[in-house]
Amino acid sequence: MSEPLQLYSYWRSSAAYRVRIGLNLKGLAYEIVPVHLVQDGGQQHTDAYRQLNPQELIPTLGHGQRRMGQSLAILEYLDEVWPEPPLLPATARARQRVRALALLVACDVHPLNNLRVLQYFEREWNVPPPERDAWVKHWIEDGFRAAEALLAGHPSTGDFCEGEAPTLADCCLIPQIYNARRFGVDMAAYPTLQRIEAACLALPAFDAARPENQPDAPAAN
Amino acid sequence: MSEPLQLYSYWRSSAAYRVRIGLNLKGLAYEIVPVHLVQDGGQQHTDAYRQLNPQELIPTLGHGQRRMGQSLAILEYLDEVWPEPPLLPATARARQRVRALALLVACDVHPLNNLRVLQYFEREWNVPPPERDAWVKHWIEDGFRAAEALLAGHPSTGDFCEGEAPTLADCCLIPQIYNARRFGVDMAAYPTLQRIEAACLALPAFDAARPENQPDAPAAN
Numbered sequence: 001m002s003e004p005l006q007l008y009s010y011w012r013s014s015a016a017y018r019v020r021i022g023l024n025l026k027g028l029a030y031e032i033v034p035v036h037l038v039q040d041g042g043q044q045h046t047d048a049y050r051q052l053n054p055q056e057l058i059p060t061l062g063h064g065q066r067r068m069g070q071s072l073a074i075l076e077y078l079d080e081v082w083p084e085p086p087l088l089p090a091t092a093r094a095r096q097r098v099r100a101l102a103l104l105v106a107c108d109v110h111p112l113n114n115l116r117v118l119q120y121f122e123r124e125w126n127v128p129p130p131e132r133d134a135w136v137k138h139w140i141e142d143g144f145r146a147a148e149a150l151l152a153g154h155p156s157t158g159d160f161c162e163g164e165a166p167t168l169a170d171c172c173l174i175p176q177i178y179n180a181r182r183f184g185v186d187m188a189a190y191p192t193l194q195r196i197e198a199a200c201l202a203l204p205a206f207d208a209a210r211p212e213n214q215p216d217a218p219a220a221n
Numbered sequence: 222m223s224e225p226l227q228l229y230s231y232w233r234s235s236a237a238y239r240v241r242i243g244l245n246l247k248g249l250a251y252e253i254v255p256v257h258l259v260q261d262g263g264q265q266h267t268d269a270y271r272q273l274n275p276q277e278l279i280p281t282l283g284h285g286q287r288r289m290g291q292s293l294a295i296l297e298y299l300d301e302v303w304p305e306p307p308l309l310p311a312t313a314r315a316r317q318r319v320r321a322l323a324l325l326v327a328c329d330v331h332p333l334n335n336l337r338v339l340q341y342f343e344r345e346w347n348v349p350p351p352e353r354d355a356w357v358k359h360w361i362e363d364g365f366r367a368a369e370a371l372l373a374g375h376p377s378t379g380d381f382c383e384g385e386a387p388t389l390a391d392c393c394l395i396p397q398i399y400n401a402r403r404f405g406v407d408m409a410a411y412p413t414l415q416r417i418e419a420a421c422l423a424l425p426a427f428d429a430a431r432p433e434n435q436p437d438a439p440a441a442n
Binding site: 054056066068072073074076080092095097102106110111112120124125135146149 | 278287293314317318325331341364370
């Protein structure tokens with residue numbers, strides 16, 4: 001398991017941000033290989049990258065000779081190969097809850113607002129920016145309303161989504177809140193999400209994973 | 222673990238179809254509670270259902286007093302509570318591959334084409350049906366091209382997505398192929414997907430889970 005790890009990443013990619021958090025929580029050393037999602041028509045669409053990841057999406061994790069896609073499947077892999085500290089709680093019911101919160105973001109919010117979707121709207125339908133942004137906010141607010149309902153007052157919610165240590169759910173939630181702020185979502189309606197965000201970003205593992213702290217982040221950002 | 226199971230389901234919901242397959246593969250008895258996604262403005266939007274599932278999405282699994290959302294988190298739960306037959310393979314690397322294939326469908330294809338998205342296009346943007354259908358086919362074809370590349374010729378692809386028994390990946394793939402056919406996607410470009418579909422649908426667990434075999438399917442369908 002001492003084979004080197006490389007993360008094909010883009011500083012502002014929400015899915016790459018999740019994996020950076022997971023790698024940092026595990027205390028693993030990894031090389032960032034930047035893939036610019038806009039330059040050169042999108043470097044994720046090159047033949048070389050498609051060989052690594054036929055979906056032409058970020059992130060890809062390299063571990064030895066193996067190349068792996070899908071951020072949540074990567075995080076589960078990290079948790080199985082390096083079990084400490086765990087990204088999932090101890091009981092099947094608590095794991096179900098954590099995975100469901102993670103999937104709420106990873107299935108029902110983020111893919112609807114991904115770069116490739118917004119590019120489709122512009123290219124195929126010429127959707128004006130205000131309508132595009134209303135779309136983005138609609139799905140974030142829909143997801144956050146549900147997440148707030150699932151988290152606020154639930155007996156197993158702690159400083160983090162589940163208990164007193166970060167899990168897969170926090171790995172997904174924090175990057176999505178970053179996106180929400182980018183698109184001007186008013187976070188006041190989600191006090192539990194804001195509280196969990198503050199607890200997470202106080203941890204060095206989350207802080208080091210932030211978009212603005214990446215080697216490929218623009219200097220002026 | 223002998224507490225009763227109820228699945229809040231809609232016959233044509235792709236996410237409910239996944240969970241029906243998983244329950245059937247495990248040989249578990251469950252009650253189907255039909256939730257009609259269109260009648261009454263969508264029965265998933267009632268106050269009563271929102272109490273069970275704040276996302277107002279199908280499916281929800283009831284197990285004793287517990288209500289669980291998110292189809293993939295439910296399938297992982299089933300696999301942890303009833304380990305035989307397994308829905309995930311034995312090694313961390315193979316599990317990563319299976320989860321990544323499942324998430325390719327569950328994150329990057331299905332949510333883009335879900336009923337609520339198509340309703341948004343009609344309600345907010347008045348997207349004409351041909352453009353709506355082109356959108357649906359675009360994301361299915363994008364995902365299936367990648368899935369075919371990941372499956373065809375890969376050494377661990379067998380009769381099923383991974384080896385010689387169905388996994389989480391097949392639970393997601395088969396409902397998505399059903400959707401693809403509904404929207405007129407030409408499956409000829411995906412011979413490996415078609416071959417796996419045939420192997421799955423030959424199993425009683427998959428056959429019984431098919432939309433047309435549900436108690437709430439319209440008689441004339």
